[in-house]
Amino acid sequence: MEKAMIEVIKPGLATSVQDLGRSGYQQLGMVVAGAMDHFALQVGNILVGNRRNAAGLEVVLMGPKLKFLKDTVIAICGADLSPAVDGTPIQLWKSYSLYAGQTLSFGKPVTGTYAYIAVSGGIQTPEIMGSRSTYVKAKIGGLNGEYLVKGDRLPTGDPIMKSSGRVLPSRLVPDYDKQRNIRVILGPDAKAFTKQGIRTFLTGTYKKSSQTDRMGTRLIGPEITHANEADIISDATFPGAIQVPANGQPIILLADRQPTGGYTRIATVITEDISRAAQIQPGKELTFEAVTLEFAQELYICRERLLKWLSIAGREVHP
C-alpha cells in the first residue's frame, strides 16, 4: 500500500524523527531520546489530530526543505525558525493544509532552538523498542538511526484530519526569550554542596554554552562549590537533572542523557520547565529558582489536563 510521503530536498542541521521517547529500557542502558520539547511536539500532534505521542520531525536551528508528495495537514510548533510553504511564511502553533508537490522550508532562527513538524497521521518509520525516536549515537530509530539526509523519503500515515486552521490559544504559547527563569527541585545530591554553592547556583546567571546538544546543555557562570567530592558512585540520571562536575559549571541533562552518571546532581528541573530549558538558544542566559514538590506537581498536573482538554476539545469543535 502506498503511503503518503515526504521527500527530503535539504536535510537541515540535525533534523530527526522523534516521538516522546523510548522509555522502559533505561535499566539495560538504553537512552530514552524523544523530543527535546515534549510540549511543542504534543501540541503539534493535537493540532493535526494525532495521538499526543505520534512521531514528528524535530528541527534544530537550521531547518530542512521538504517536499510533500501527498495532500496532508501539518503544524509547526516550538522554536520560530521562520517556516514557509512554497516561500510564503506560515504561523507557528497552527495547522495548515498542504497539497501534493508543495514544499516546506525554514529560514532564520528567531526564537528557540527546536521546532517540531507534526504531520497528520504521523511519521511512520519503524518502531524499535516501542518508539520511533532517533538516537544517532546508538544508531536506532528514524530512518537507519540517522539524522535526515538529502533524498530520504519518509513514510507517513493516512491523514487523520482533512481540515486545517486549528490554533493554540496565544496565552498558552511559550516565549523562549522572555521566560528564562528555570524552576528546580533541589537534590538528589544537594548535600554534596556547600551552602554558598547552593546560593551561587540559585542567584547566579548562567549562559548556555555552544556545547549544547540533545544529551544536555553545558552552562557557563559562577563556580558552584562542592562540600567535598564532585564525583558520586554512578547513579540514575533523570530528565532535567543538573550535574555539577569538579569545574563547578552545571550541565542540564536532556533527552539523550545517559541513564546513569557519576557527577553530583545539585537539582532537577521541574517537568513544566524542561522544554523551555531545552529551547533557550546557545549564548543566552538563564537563572534557577528552587520550588517545592507540591508546586511543581501542580503545574505538571495542570499541563497534562490542558493537553488532554486540547485533544478532546479539538475533536468536538471540528472547524
Added chain:
Amino acid sequence: MIEMVKAMFEISLYGDRGIRIQLGTTISKKTNERIRNFSALLEKESISGIIEWIPAYTALSIYYDPLLIPYDSLKNRMESLYEKLSLVALPPPIITEIPVYYGEEYGPDLGFVAEHNGLTTDEVIDIHTSSNYLIYMMGFSPGFPYLGGMSKKIATPRLISPRANVPAGAVGIAGAQTGIYSMESPGGWQIIGRTPLKLYHPLRHQPILLRSGDYIRFSSITKTEFEEIEIAVSRGTYQPNVIQHEGE
C-alpha cells in the same frame, strides 16, 4: 552489622517525577543484592503509575507519573515493599573474557594511572587483568557494564573536565571503578586501553553482549591480536571466551 545494613532505607526527591531509594552507601555485593531484589519486587508488583526504574550501585531511582500515583502513596507503597524485601535466587553467573590492548594511543591515561598510584604501567595492567569483575548494573549507555571488584591499588579520580569524545571499546578507570565504553560518547574516565569487542551492536542477534549479575575478566593482547579480533568481530565470527564462575 546486619541490622545496620537493614536500617539503610532512605527515600529522597529526584525532581517532580522521580524518587530515589537509597539502600546502601558503598559498592558492595550485599547492597547490590538488595537492589536487585527490590527491582524484582517492583517487577512483580507492577504498580500503576511507575513508568520505569533504574537500579544503580547504592540506590534505585523510580520515574513515575504523579497523575496516576501521588507522591505520598508512592512513598507508602515503597515502604511496605521494603518490608517484603527478601532474597531472590539468581541464575549461576558466567565469566566473559574481554581482550584489551593496553596503553599507547588506545590507553592515553595509562601513564597517569600508573604515576598516580606509584606503579609501572605493566604493574597496572597485571593488577587490572588479575580479577573477576561483577557486573553490578548496566547503564550510562546501551550495553555499558558497571563493574565491581577492581583493586584499590589502581584507583584514580575522573578527569577534571570530561572529554568530548571517547571511542567505543575504551577501557577506563573512574575512582575505584573500571568500565568499558559501549559506544562513542563524552566521558570523564581515565582511559587505559581498548577492546575490539562490541558491547552494543543493534544489528546483532543479541544487541547487548553482557548481563548484570555475570562477571567479566580482562586479558592483555598485542596490537596484532587486537586487529585480528577486530576483523573477526566485524565479520560476526568472533566468539568471546566464556567460562562458568566457580563461586566464592
